[in-house]
Amino acid sequence: MRVVLVGPPGAGKGTQAQFVASHLSIPKISTGDIFRDNVSHGTALGRRAQAYMERGDLVPDEVTIAMVTDRLQDDDTQAGFLLDGFPRTVPQAETLKKMLSAWETRLDVVLELVVDDDEVVRRLSGRRTCRRCGRVWHALFDPPAHVDACDDCGGQLFQRDDDREQTIRHRLEVYQEQTSPLVAFYADEGILLGIDATGPVDEITERALSALRRFNR
Ligand code: AP5
Numbered sequence: 001m002r003v004v005l006v007g008p009p010g011a012g013k014g015t016q017a018q019f020v021a022s023h024l025s026i027p028k029i030s031t032g033d034i035f036r037d038n039v040s041h042g043t044a045l046g047r048r049a050q051a052y053m054e055r056g057d058l059v060p061d062e063v064t065i066a067m068v069t070d071r072l073q074d075d076d077t078q079a080g081f082l083l084d085g086f087p088r089t090v091p092q093a094e095t096l097k098k099m100l101s102a103w104e105t106r107l108d109v110v111l112e113l114v115v116d117d118d119e120v121v122r123r124l125s126g127r128r129t130c131r132r133c134g135r136v137w138h139a140l141f142d143p144p145a146h147v148d149a150c151d152d153c154g155g156q157l158f159q160r161d162d163d164r165e166q167t168i169r170h171r172l173e174v175y176q177e178q179t180s181p182l183v184a185f186y187a188d189e190g191i192l193l194g195i196d197a198t199g200p201v202d203e204i205t206e207r208a209l210s211a212l213r214r215f216n217r
Contacts, residue, residue: 001080007113009171010120017084019205027076030084056171088179109215110186113197124168128157
């Protein structure tokens, strides 16, 4: 199955992507994670992306599209994939559509996670991420047993540079201007499905999986 998750920063895309992709036995491809990995390793791609990410702006389309085009050609995507954080602009969505069509395939479904701005700020200001395994925690809503350590692997937890309140507000504006037009784009394609992304994480996963079952062709 070929799935895209769309939704504002903090909607829970990364949280849900890990459970949904594992349930469907497809790889989760998170452009934010790939960029952060490149930034922490000081690669040329990371150096190009870093300033945009710190400001809460989108990395330019040509950089992001080239990176995703490479990743989608890896063997593990043959049976499908779940894209978390891509596409994020209409040109990215158009390029993805052309690319998949050239490979004689297409997206099955775009799942929109719907939450309001206040919930986003509450979620992102408490987010903690494991430096070793990437597992996402929340200081209040999903706290690890020890404040600084991941329960899963013992790795150190950190707060993302772009999770300061001012930057979160800017990311929300960027989402409204540049990413929310994708909702109409995919509604026109007949593959958009919105779900309420508030409430307990496992209930949202169940909502997502039952929505996906309806689109699994
Ligand atoms: P990216 O990492 O994709 O950031 P984002 O879209 O802003 O999304 P987030 O990762 O902040 O939130 P999320 O929806 O994954 O929420 P999460 O599950 O973590 O991108 C970062 C940057 O990279 C961008 O700003 C841009 O610069 C660049 N970039 C990436 N892709 C790009 C592209 N295609 N084009 C150009 N640039 C690109 O959850 C958040 C918190 O809430 C966590 O603490 C979690 O524990 C908690 N939580 C989750 N679910 C619940 C729940 N149900 N109840 C309570 N708490 C919950």
